Amino acid sequence: MKIGILSDTHDHVPHITRAMSLFRKEDIRHLLHAGDFCSPFTIPLFKGYEMDAVFGNNDGDHFRLIGKFRENGLSIHNEFFQTERDGCRIALYHGTRPEITDALGRCGTYDLVISGHTHTVVNERIGSTLMLNPGSAHGFDSQATVAVFDTETREAVIHSL
Template identity: 30%
Template sequence: MKIGILSDSHFKSDYTKEVIDLLKEKGCQYLIHAGDLCIEKNLELLVESKLPYVSVFGNNDMNLVAVSNKYVIKQEPYYFKIKDITFKLMHMPYHLSPDSNIVIFGHTHIFECEYKNNTLFINPGEVCAREKPHIECALLEINENEYIISHYFKDINKNNYEKEEYKYER
């Protein structure tokens, strides 16, 4: 199973589309957005991907409450399952307890992945290239005995994404 993870799109719908296209090209079957979509266009892009998706409100998403009934956007922390894997999704890293298999968060604009106490913690970094001149996302591959996290990042002035890969035994 492959899951595309993104966060902190802010007002960069062009970057959001680029990242979704990259994740789809890499074979993702689901999309998870960890908040700060900021504009409805970013939610529309999730829908237009034709993939199952979920997102949460970030601290800059209060204007999206008015359109939330049209999209899959939840209050944080949001718990859900894909197949037999439990997830906790949030924007703000306030609920980083190991109470699900995978904890996904955003807000810091910094890529992180760590496996501790039988829980995988992932922050995909920032789509918006606000804190640094990089567009970022992550692809989580869940296999029977391992997690493989691919961190994709690209300088905004270049054409190709670079990749770092992390593996953890489940």
């Protein structure tokens, strides 16, 4: 199974639209978002996918974000979420505290640890755990990026938008 992974969209509608197009072409049905949506108005752009997300440090209005998630059949899980897909144990955390991200990678509990926050791509292993930061889907002053993770190969590919 392939999973679309993104973070730090920061209300950038054109890049979110490009990411959704990429994920459709890759036949991806499940998304993991590591937070920093910012405003609730972008949430309907993710409709039609199964999506689990966590809040980032720039997600101010949790109440309205939660409402938009529910309206669109999507799930948001406070600051941390863990799941298992095809036997792959996954942790999702925005990454606001680097020592927590590091501890998640070093604890040996997860096959994949996803974080965001820094807007910098990370795709490296700590032991058997893949540490993945898809970079920023917003892009800011650099390239906008997202990732596709394959639960079979346990590898991620970074895509520029």
